[in-house]
Amino acid sequence: MEKTTIIGYVGVFMAIMFGISFGGGGFDFTKLLNFVNGASIFITIGGTFFVLLASFPLKTFKNIPKHFKMIIGKDKKDPYEYVEILTELSKEARRKGLLSLEDKTKDFKDDFLKESIFLIVDAIEPDKLRVWFDQKLSYIEKRNEEERKLYDMGSAIGPALGMIGTLIGLVNMLKSMSLTGGAGNLGQDMSVALITTFYGSILANCFFTPISNKLEIIQEREILFKEIIIEGVICIKEGENPKHIREKLLNFLDEKEIPKLTGQKVKTAKAKTKVRIKAKAKTEHSLEN
Incomplete structure (x- = not known):
């Protein structure tokens, strides 16, 4: 399940409900009836x-x-x-x-x-x-x-x-x-x-x-x-x-996805280059076999 979709819809619903109900130092849920x-x-x-x-x-x-x-x-x-x-x-x-x-x-x-x-x-x-x-x-x-x-x-x-x-x-x-x-x-x-x-x-x-x-x-x-x-x-x-x-x-x-080949995390440009070289070497080795 795509969590961002659910979180987004629930979040915006709660934000609107909060904005309507909150005021005057506390919550007043009867204000929701004003919008019905x-x-x-x-x-x-x-x-x-x-x-x-x-x-x-x-x-x-x-x-x-x-x-x-x-x-x-x-x-x-x-x-x-x-x-x-x-x-x-x-x-x-x-x-x-x-x-x-x-x-x-x-x-x-x-x-x-x-x-x-x-x-x-x-x-x-x-x-x-x-x-x-x-x-x-x-x-x-x-x-x-x-x-x-x-x-x-x-x-x-x-x-x-x-x-x-x-x-x-x-x-x-x-x-x-x-x-x-x-x-x-x-x-x-x-x-x-x-x-x-x-x-x-x-x-x-x-x-x-x-x-x-x-x-x-x-x-x-x-x-x-x-x-x-x-x-x-x-x-x-x-x-x-x-x-x-x-x-x-x-x-x-995307270059950021390349590390998935080796299962490594890449944080810097230099590290990315090393991972790409390693991934390429791994590919050539697998093809030779």
Whole structure:
């Protein structure tokens, strides 16, 4: 489970509850009732949902459970695992030929990796493979962007519906005012009018925007894995040296992650260089064996 997501949502909820309840030297939880208004909730939350429903097809909403699972679940994929797999496949292809790789795909859980291996087994030129992979990545990135549009639009609509609710409340408040009736209910009516703006801000900044940002990070990492696979399988298709393929694939990764190869902690630039040299030596030794 991704702890930062849970901690973030619980933290912001507690911060808002604390801000509402604390005041005058202590806590007064009855103040929470000041922020509960059925009409305001329906205008802001209900209105935002219906606008999104009018803006997107139904299949877009079917992806919401998958998105929540993505942002709450912990990513168990290891980029080094892909580097190791592709390096081993390159050695296998050198020893037994590309056709031998087809049997290796049975144990792979990554569908994109399987599909990519099947493509290089076929007699397709590397240039054509690159064009196909570029189109595939372009489609995936476009699809990911389309999925995030739901949350980006929600973060924009929430405050807008909150403002509409505020205007509705102000109009009703002004309409009910009279010279004979006085302004006894002015404060209460004004607070009700402002609650919708509060709900809209909460909806945008504490719900839609974090989900969109988290999805973007997860999807960009998924694209990174696919780029590693693409570069690896094309190098295998071109018959490059396994050692060279491994070094090329390591360039996709963050330098801070390199110590995972040796299990050491790196604190200085000099230490990082030593670890990289050690990791490279370890790689060359494993390939020679």
